[in-house]
Amino acid sequence: MTKAPHRRGADRTEAIMRTTLELGQEIGYARLSMEGVAARAGAGKQTIYRRWSSKGALLLDSLLSLHEPALDYPDTGDVVADLRTQIHAAVDLLAGPPFGPLFTALIGEAQYDPRVAAALNERLIAPQAAKTVERLQAARDRGQLSEAFDLDLAMAILSGPLYFQLLITQEPLTHAYVDRVLDALFTGLGPISRAAGR
Known part of the structure; x- marks a missing residue:
């Protein structure tokens, strides 16, 4: 049974974001590039540029979509x-x-x-x-x-x-x-x- 097109698209998006984080950790933000992410993820550059306007936008989405910070406040009374x-x-x-x-x-x-x-x-x-x-x-x-x-x-x-x-x-x-x-x-x-x- 093949995956629905929207699921395949979601899987591809998640793979690109995971690759962004992996590559960013390896080489740092300054050396991170959309082209490098595309090559590592096996995705076309145009696929990435259609979804994200810059490497900053791609990194932001990757960090917050895959690792949404759990920063809710407790309320202990103190x-x-x-x-x-x-x-x-x-x-x-x-x-x-x-x-x-x-x-x-x-x-x-x-x-x-x-x-x-x-x-x-x-x-x-x-x-x-x-x-x-x-x-x-x-x-x-x-x-x-x-x-x-x-x-x-x-x-x-x-x-x-x-x-x-x-x-x-x-x-x-x-x-x-x-x-x-x-x-x-x-x-x-x-x-x-x-x-x-x-």
């Missing part, structure tokens, strides 16, 4: 512990093996390719930012955070140092660094006591 759990998982994804260097390269590529930037924001960054704000909102509703603090700003303050470390200084992005960022942020995010406000 907002700092929950943020720590989720951000540690994000750091492991973005900075650790096996795909850390490819994610880092993809974030860099987004600075030059507006389509990659838009797709990265739509599929990864915006959903994660919304989950973070939602978790912070739940904590604020419980009186664990200052009512006056801007939660979107809190999200930016929380993520900014991580991207700075990952992309600008290129120093190791570690759990210990995440913990330092959280400690610094929540010193200012905490609720203000009535006595302190007088």
Whole structure:
């Protein structure tokens, strides 16, 4: 029994994406090319170019379609512990093996390719930012955070140092660094006591 055409197409797409990740891990993003992927996957170049506009778009789809990050927040009642759990998982994804260097390269590529930037924001960054704000909102509703603090700003303050470390200084992005960022942020995010406000 032969496979339906749409299933064969899906199998071919998955094979191309798996090849992209394998080749990217072997030779790095800078040397990755659409032609190299086509040759390794046994696919025509036009097949790949019809589906993906650039190697950045191909890598993004490969990473997020085959390895969709499981970065949902727990809700234990302790907002700092929950943020720590989720951000540690994000750091492991973005900075650790096996795909850390490819994610880092993809974030860099987004600075030059507006389509990659838009797709990265739509599929990864915006959903994660919304989950973070939602978790912070739940904590604020419980009186664990200052009512006056801007939660979107809190999200930016929380993520900014991580991207700075990952992309600008290129120093190791570690759990210990995440913990330092959280400690610094929540010193200012905490609720203000009535006595302190007088």
